[in-house]
Amino acid sequence: MLPTTTPPPPPADHHHHSPKKSKKLELKTTIHSVKSHISGHHCAWLTVTVLLQLLIILFLNRASPSPPLPSSHRRDFESAASASAPLYDDTCRYGRIYVYDLPPMFNKDLLDNCHDLDPWSSRCNAVSNGGFGPPATGLEGVVPANLTPAWYWTDMYAAEVIYHERMMSYKCRTLNQDQATAFYIPFYVGLAVGKYLWFNYTSKDRDFHSEEMLKWVKTQRPFKNSNGSDHFIMLGRLTWDFRRLTDNDDEWGTKFIYMPLMKNVLRLAVERSQWDPLEISVPYPTAFHPRSEPDIRQWQSFIRDRKRASPFTFVGATRKKIQNDFRGVLMSYCKNESSSCRVVDCSITHCYDGAPAILEAFLDSDFCLQPKGDGFTRRSAFDCMLAGSIPVYFWRGSTEYQYEWHLPKSAQTYSIFIDHNVVRNDTSIIKQVLEKYTKDEIRKMRETIIEFLPRLLYSRPNTYLGRINDAFDVAMEGVLRKFKQQKMANRGE
Numbered sequence: 220m221l222p223t224t225t226p227p228p229p230p231a232d233h234h235h236h237s238p239k240k241s242k243k244l245e246l247k248t249t250i251h252s253v254k255s256h257i258s259g260h261h262c263a264w265l266t267v268t269v270l271l272q273l274l275i276i277l278f279l280n281r282a283s284p285s286p287p288l289p290s291s292h293r294r295d296f297e298s299a300a301s302a303s304a305p306l307y308d309d310t311c312r313y314g315r316i317y318v319y320d321l322p323p324m325f326n327k328d329l330l331d332n333c334h335d336l337d338p339w340s341s342r343c344n345a346v347s348n349g350g351f352g353p354p355a356t357g358l359e360g361v362v363p364a365n366l367t368p369a370w371y372w373t374d375m376y377a378a379e380v381i382y383h384e385r386m387m388s389y390k391c392r393t394l395n396q397d398q399a400t401a402f403y404i405p406f407y408v409g410l411a412v413g414k415y416l417w418f419n420y421t422s423k424d425r426d427f428h429s430e431e432m433l434k435w436v437k438t439q440r441p442f443k444n445s446n447g448s449d450h451f452i453m454l455g456r457l458t459w460d461f462r463r464l465t466d467n468d469d470e471w472g473t474k475f476i477y478m479p480l481m482k483n484v485l486r487l488a489v490e491r492s493q494w495d496p497l498e499i500s501v502p503y504p505t506a507f508h509p510r511s512e513p514d515i516r517q518w519q520s521f522i523r524d525r526k527r528a529s530p531f532t533f534v535g536a537t538r539k540k541i542q543n544d545f546r547g548v549l550m551s552y553c554k555n556e557s558s559s560c561r562v563v564d565c566s567i568t569h570c571y572d573g574a575p576a577i578l579e580a581f582l583d584s585d586f587c588l589q590p591k592g593d594g595f596t597r598r599s600a601f602d603c604m605l606a607g608s609i610p611v612y613f614w615r616g617s618t619e620y621q622y623e624w625h626l627p628k629s630a631q632t633y634s635i636f637i638d639h640n641v642v643r644n645d646t647s648i649i650k651q652v653l654e655k656y657t658k659d660e661i662r663k664m665r666e667t668i669i670e671f672l673p674r675l676l677y678s679r680p681n682t683y684l685g686r687i688n689d690a691f692d693v694a695m696e697g698v699l700r701k702f703k704q705q706k707m708a709n710r711g712e
Contacts, residue, residue: 314400350380409455506573522607
């Protein structure tokens with residue numbers, strides 16, 4: 220191999236040497252050239268050797284999995300990753316949501332002062348555990364033992380807290396306002412007004428928190444840009460609690476929905492007004508909050524295989540102050556029809572949210588009778604379907620225009636309708652109608668409920684459900700899709 224460097228020429232004054240001296244000079248020059256070549260060759264091999272060692276180390280490190288992060292750190296990492304995930308992520312194809320950091324008086328302070336949220340008793344249990352409430356007890360023998368940690372006594376009006384908790388770790392949340400398709404206002408308006416709905420409070424008391432929140436949000440750049448048309452909020456109570464028409468102190472509720480700054484804001488509510496296109500109903504929270512996809516699959520199998528002894532059941536209490544109370548009609552009928560109807564009388568049995576007596580009654584019955592609640596809808600209907608029982612409705616408004624993102628379009632595929640006026644004239648019609656359904660028809664209706672059941676559940680934050688979307692996921696995708704379509708329409712696309 221030739222030397223890598225050319226020998227330097229001899230100095231000018233040595234051009235005329237004797238032959239002997241010239242041979243010595245050539246030998247010396249050749250030796251110097253060889254040394255130079257050997258030194259360069261050695262360095263090259265040394266460099267290659269070091270690089271090979273580094274590659275081996277990297278390979279070994281990749282072959283050995285790193286120890287998992289502690290769960291708390293992993294949640295923080297996943298939350299941060301979701302907040303800064305790239306816009307091309309297909310899981311967020313409809314866009315991302317920015318969560319306002321409201322002053323504490325509109326959410327955190329309400330939780331910190333939970334003893335003052337209700338005029339009769341503390342609401343601290345109801346808003347604990349991120350809105351799930353206290354862990355359920357007394358379910359031994361009612362649900363599979365390994366699923367009991369997934370059950371909580373969840374309040375029917377706790378959705379404001381639940382949605383906020385879920386939103387903070389939502390996969391399509393962004394911390395950049397300029398990347399947002401939708402803006403979420405985490406105001407617990409239902410909790411804020413709950414204390415002032417009764418007794419001698421004034422309309423100003425009922426509107427105070429709402430007016431102060433709107434004063435704050437109207438100063439925010441995104442709200443100014445859109446006048447609230449890409450903003451949304453969660454209403455934890457029935458829509459009727461937020462629709463006071465006048466400033467009369469004797470009139471029920473707050474006028475939050477009718478405040479001018481709310482005219483473009485989308486509302487999620489556990490019951491919507493069918494005449495309001497800016498309101499979307501979402502499922503009432505139930506007691507089951509799955510920790511994983513296997514939790515859901517196991518519960519679906521459990522209710523599918525459950526042996527049911529009662530044709531139908533009624534859970535509730537009569538309202539003596541209401542004239543011709545329909546619940547009283549159902550209660551009297553079921554008590555007289557004890558061979559077919561199982562009764563849980565909540566004036567005798569303590570029917571707190573998702574209580575074992577309620578769950579067991581629904582698990583043991585093919586059908587459950589569902590009259591109106593304070594509105595057309597009722598939390599009990601979701602407890603009923605959670606147990607794989609088929610709801611029987613008596614008002615069209617209990618299903619029409621409600622839960623359109625979460626339930627099948629055809630209510631007949633999973634529920635029965637019997638007009639309440641017909642029942643008042645002849646209560647025996649209930650049994651006559653339900654007896655006409657064959658075992659195979661009942662099985663098919665129950666299977667429909669089992670199939671869409673995950674869309675009615677609220678899982679824990681940072682829970683991986685595989686390909687399953689729960690009630691929160693369905694609601695958020697619906698909001699983003701609606702706003703994205705709205706923006707495309709405004710641009711004429």
